[in-house]
Amino acid sequence: MAARRKGRGGLTTGEFAAATGYTIRSIERFVSEELIIPASRTDGGHARFSDEQVEAVRRWRRHSPYRDPIGADGKPIPKNPGRMHREAQIWARRWVLLRRIRSLKAGEKL
Numbered sequence: 001m002a003a004r005r006k007g008r009g010g011l012t013t014g015e016f017a018a019a020t021g022y023t024i025r026s027i028e029r030f031v032s033e034e035l036i037i038p039a040s041r042t043d044g045g046h047a048r049f050s051d052e053q054v055e056a057v058r059r060w061r062r063h064s065p066y067r068d069p070i071g072a073d074g075k076p077i078p079k080n081p082g083r084m085h086r087e088a089q090i091w092a093r094r095w096v097l098l099r100r101i102r103s104l105k106a107g108e109k110l
Contacts, residue, residue, distance in 0.1 A: 010039050010048030020057040039072045050074060 013031075017024045030036040031047055036057065038047035052074025060070065070076060 009042070010050055011054070013047055013049075016049040016054065016057075019054045021061060022057070034069055036070045037072045 011019065013027050014024055017027045020027070022030075027036070031038060036049075036053065039050040039053060040048045042048065050072070053070060053072075054074075056070045056074040056076070
């Protein structure tokens with residue numbers, strides 16, 4: 001289990017990162033991408049994480065190349081279908097742009 005200081009209301013991002021084996025930046029990115037939902041936030045807006053989330057992220061790291069979002073209770077939450085559609089659009093646009101770049105490098109006209 002992760003170590004927790006008394007009266008803090010959860011693990012800080014740094015403590016959570018150390019307990020899960022990820023970097024602080026990775027944890028911040030996961031939170032911004034809504035792959036991990038903080039258990040709570042301080043009055044200043046800082047994320048706090050639970051021990052259940054530590055265990056869930058450890059399992060996530062060991063077993064899954066495909067990461068389902070983890071809720072505040074440490075349980076996986078289903079992805080938003082609209083978000084999945086948006087991700088597919090982004091990948092499709094990226095693929096089209098890469099094809100255009102390759103064709104330009106090869107000297108072809110668009």
